[in-house]
Amino acid sequence: MSRLIVVKIGGAAGIDPEPLCDDVAALVEERTPLILVHGGSHETDAIAERLGKPPRHVTSVSGHQSRYTDRETLEIFAMVVAGRINKQLVERLQQRGIQAVGLSGVDGRLLEGKRKSSLKIVEDGKVKVLHDEWSGIVERVNVSLLRTLLEQGYVPVIAPLAVSYAGEMVNVDGDRAAAAIAAGLRADTLILLTNVPGLLRAFPDEGTLIPRIPRADIEAYFAYAQGRMKRKLLGAQEALTGGVRRVVLADGRVHSPIRQALAGKGTVVE
Numbered sequence: 063m064s065r066l067i068v069v070k071i072g073g074a075a076g077i078d079p080e081p082l083c084d085d086v087a088a089l090v091e092e093r094t095p096l097i098l099v100h101g102g103s104h105e106t107d108a109i110a111e112r113l114g115k116p117p118r119h120v121t122s123v124s125g126h127q128s129r130y131t132d133r134e135t136l137e138i139f140a141m142v143v144a145g146r147i148n149k150q151l152v153e154r155l156q157q158r159g160i161q162a163v164g165l166s167g168v169d170g171r172l173l174e175g176k177r178k179s180s181l182k183i184v185e186d187g188k189v190k191v192l193h194d195e196w197s198g199i200v201e202r203v204n205v206s207l208l209r210t211l212l213e214q215g216y217v218p219v220i221a222p223l224a225v226s227y228a229g230e231m232v233n234v235d236g237d238r239a240a241a242a243i244a245a246g247l248r249a250d251t252l253i254l255l256t257n258v259p260g261l262l263r264a265f266p267d268e269g270t271l272i273p274r275i276p277r278a279d280i281e282a283y284f285a286y287a288q289g290r291m292k293r294k295l296l297g298a299q300e301a302l303t304g305g306v307r308r309v310v311l312a313d314g315r316v317h318s319p320i321r322q323a324l325a326g327k328g329t330v331v332e
Contacts, residue, residue, distance in 0.1 A: 065095060066212070070100070070237055073236065076257040096217055101222060126292050131195060148164040171225050173242070177230055178198055199235075237296075238296065238297045254298065261291060298311065
């Protein structure tokens with residue numbers, strides 16, 4: 063599907079889903095095949111706090127930030143992301159006349175991979191191992207299921223959960239899941255929307271946007287990535303390696319965020 067666009071909407075605060083859904087509706091009207099992947103970290107954290115299970119964010123030995131996901135945290139995450147956020151997005155798209163289908167990666171083994179039962183982190187300058195971890199990395203995508211939905215005119219809306227080879231539900235990184243989906247379907251463009259204009263040379267100064275990264279040089283740009291942007295750049299790298307033509311790291315806070323990204327606004331990696 064050479065024209066296919068995969069869009070990942072970040073879960074950070076400050077991103078309004080209404081302009082995004084307007085954009086999706088306009089593109090579907092133009093017969094552009096599209097898949098929407100979403101996060102939900104900010105809302106999950108807020109609800110977890112109210113439930114008396116505050117989130118624990120950790121830094122892996124490789125320098126990537128992630129959520130420590132024990133079983134209780136996984137169930138809260140699934141409730142918020144696959145339940146509340148996914149269905150709210152589907153509802154908004156249905157209100158615009160779009161035949162959206164809400165899924166998580168658990169459904170139909172849409173996203174599959176090995177569960178990581180422990181997590182090696184750096185805390186207070188020391189390496190520690192956390193057990194009872196329920197996360198994983200997407201290694202297989204049920205491409206035939208997605209193709210069937212797209213061919214029938216549906217817009218898949220996907221929450222970042224996956225299933226292990228043993229049939230266990232696991233938490234996965236949304237940006238890397240979107241990259242795996244884009245690569246599996248050989249999408250033309252992967253758009254990673256976030257709450258900054260793209261990769262910044264001097265975070266958080268938004269005037270230091272890096273507008274273009276040659277795919278051959280992407281490794282050198284990890285030095286500029288702060289916090290969650292490291293995951294996004296890693297997802298971009300994995301998508302390009304998997305056959306995606308281009309990746310755009312773009313601002314999800316603006317009017318027409320998808321169409322602006324398609325026009326090259328943000329950080330374009332190709």
